[in-house]
Amino acid sequence: MVSTTLSHDAPVGIFDSGVGGLSVLRHIQAQLPHEHLLYVADSGYAPYGDKPEALVIARVLAIADFLIAQGAKAIVVACNTATVAAVRVLRETHPGMPVVGVEPGLKPAAALTRSGKVGVLATARTLQGAKFLLLRDQIHRETGVDFLLQPCVGLVDQIELGELNSSGMMATLDHFIAPLLAQEADTLVLGCTHYPLVRGAIERLLVGMGRGDVALVDTGDAVARQLARLLVAGGLARTVGTEGLPASLTGYTTASAVALTAAFRSLLGIDPPVYAVNIAEPQAPSASTCN
Structure with a gap:
């Protein structure tokens, strides 16, 4: 369940099967320069396009749970395949969380x-x-x-x-x-x-x-505009000088931190901290775990 006390100073979580979502991230940084951002590259499972739909859904839910655990106030599914397969399930699973998917233009x-x-x-x-x-x-x-x-x-x-x-x-x-x-x-x-x-x-x-x-x-610009609309509508937009902290970006990957660091440098010209993480799929719900 999503917290009902989301803060405007909390980060926006963005993820993709790999580095492709960096094309969306750059639009978000350009339009929303004051927002803290988290980026997950699920490169250990890339590409999603040749995976069974059930696995893609499981990965989306697992990464969403990871981002929410890091305090994310909104989630951007920066992957067309993941959007097609799982964005509806993600919205149903986390009804209080602003979720933006991507679609071909x-x-x-x-x-x-x-x-x-x-x-x-x-x-x-x-x-x-x-x-x-x-x-x-x-x-x-x-x-x-x-x-x-x-x-x-x-x-x-x-x-x-x-x-x-x-x-x-x-x-x-x-x-x-x-x-x-x-x-x-x-x-x-x-x-x-x-x-x-x-x-x-x-x-x-x-x-x-x-x-x-x-x-x-390329629909990355439209994704950033939709994210901005949802944050403003939910009273979650971060403005200049909020909490006195500059906007931050942190990267996570399920494969090589060195590879994602190189991608940030070569594709966006930036060098944020990057961490390799293990994001396991959620366990199937049982009678003892359902709320």
């Missing part, structure tokens, strides 16, 4: 396209999610825009390894993007929080193909 993409064809790059699990498919069908009915779905198997693994600009990364991106362009897509949705981390590589690829006019949609 189909609406803004539909507003941007000129050809009426939008390519969606995401994990297979995200693209198979019932909520995602309902949204796709709804927007198609309203706008007539066709969404071309491209599961990007293995892309998260390459990004986790730090292969952001390698020849192998460029070949992988070409493999996924070229078929979408051949179908006249002029807008691409980066439907996984890892993918904005290779936005520069995608832009170079598009320019090399003579398609520098293709629009890219």
Whole structure:
């Protein structure tokens, strides 16, 4: 159960299956520079996209419990796959906790396209999610825009390894993007929080193909705006000088602290304290443990 005495000075908890959520974290830091932040990279279980849904749900609940134990006043599920699989369960489990999930930016993409064809790059699990498919069908009915779905198997693994600009990364991106362009897509949705981390590589690829006019949609900014709205509505927003302490950031990982430290430095240019932690899944409830 979430505490009923959440403090405006408490941190916001953010998590992803790995380093992808750093693309969301940077938007949150830009829009909410006074908020204390906790970031969990569940890299010991990455990627989520090829895991059974039950395991993804268990990981989400375990990490949420960990963040709440660290005093988190709100949780950002900075992972499309985890949002699709588990955000509803998380909200039901912690009804008093502000929870923000991420979704592929189909609406803004539909507003941007000129050809009426939008390519969606995401994990297979995200693209198979019932909520995602309902949204796709709804927007198609309203706008007539066709969404071309491209599961990007293995892309998260390459990004986790730090292969952001390698020849192998460029070949992988070409493999996924070229078929979408051949179908006249002029807008691409980066439907996984890892993918904005290779936005520069995608832009170079598009320019090399003579398609520098293709629009890219990243929803990290929208996530930060929604978090801000929820914090203000709940009276939880931290303002300048609250408690006299500057905003802090602490990182946690279920794999290598050295690797997450390197990711913070290379991707965001910052060097927060990082700790390796063991976050076990919650035990199945029994008659003796239920409240």
